[in-house]
Amino acid sequence: MSKVLIIYWSGTGNTEKMAQLISQGAKSAGAEVELLNVALAEPDMVDDYDVIALGSPSMGVEVIEEEEMEPFVEDIKDKVSGKKIALFGSYDWGDGEWMRDWQERMSKYGAQVIDAVITREAPEGESEQECVNLGVKLATL
Numbered sequence: 001m002s003k004v005l006i007i008y009w010s011g012t013g014n015t016e017k018m019a020q021l022i023s024q025g026a027k028s029a030g031a032e033v034e035l036l037n038v039a040l041a042e043p044d045m046v047d048d049y050d051v052i053a054l055g056s057p058s059m060g061v062e063v064i065e066e067e068e069m070e071p072f073v074e075d076i077k078d079k080v081s082g083k084k085i086a087l088f089g090s091y092d093w094g095d096g097e098w099m100r101d102w103q104e105r106m107s108k109y110g111a112q113v114i115d116a117v118i119t120r121e122a123p124e125g126e127s128e129q130e131c132v133n134l135g136v137k138l139a140t141l
């Protein structure tokens with residue numbers, strides 16, 4: 001059975017909802033899922049998974065969240081080479097710059113970036129389905 005690790009940061013719950021939908025999709029396709037707030041995640045957990053989804057909203061000025069997610073990403077940078085990584089997160093007024101930068105950064109670390117899903121505010125309707133579909137895709141990699 002495929003194993004998927006999902007780690008996220010969320011201030012007002014939008015990215016958390018995306019994480020839950022991704023988890024739901026992956027489980028529906030038969031994956032074993034570990035879903036964790038980044039505050040509870042350890043960098044070493046990454047070693048046990050080949051498929052990992054990381055989520056952060058756009059914060060600061062078009063950056064990932066700086067207190068918890070940024071140091072976590074820094075801590076795993078030497079562990080992600082060759083791993084299949086999906087990125088996701090919510091934003092509001094921007095154009096998705098933070099996610100483009102994050103994708104580029106993970107690729108530089110050697111990760112195989114599978115997908116990057118962004119949702120304006122809370123996932124609803126089509127964007128909800130997009131998150132579920134991402135989970136299904138991760139389960140079948």
Ligand SMILES: Cc1cc2nc3c(=O)[nH]c(=O)nc-3n(C[C@H](O)[C@H](O)[C@H](O)COP(=O)(O)O)c2cc1C
Binds near residue numbers: 009010011
């Ligand atoms: C301090 C702060 C900075 C933000 N900076 C940006 C930004 O640069 N670009 C953007 O599109 N949205 C920005 N946002 C909006 C959030 O990304 C948006 O509200 C998102 O839905 C929050 O997701 P969450 O509920 O998972 O915390 C910012 C929000 C806050 C509170």
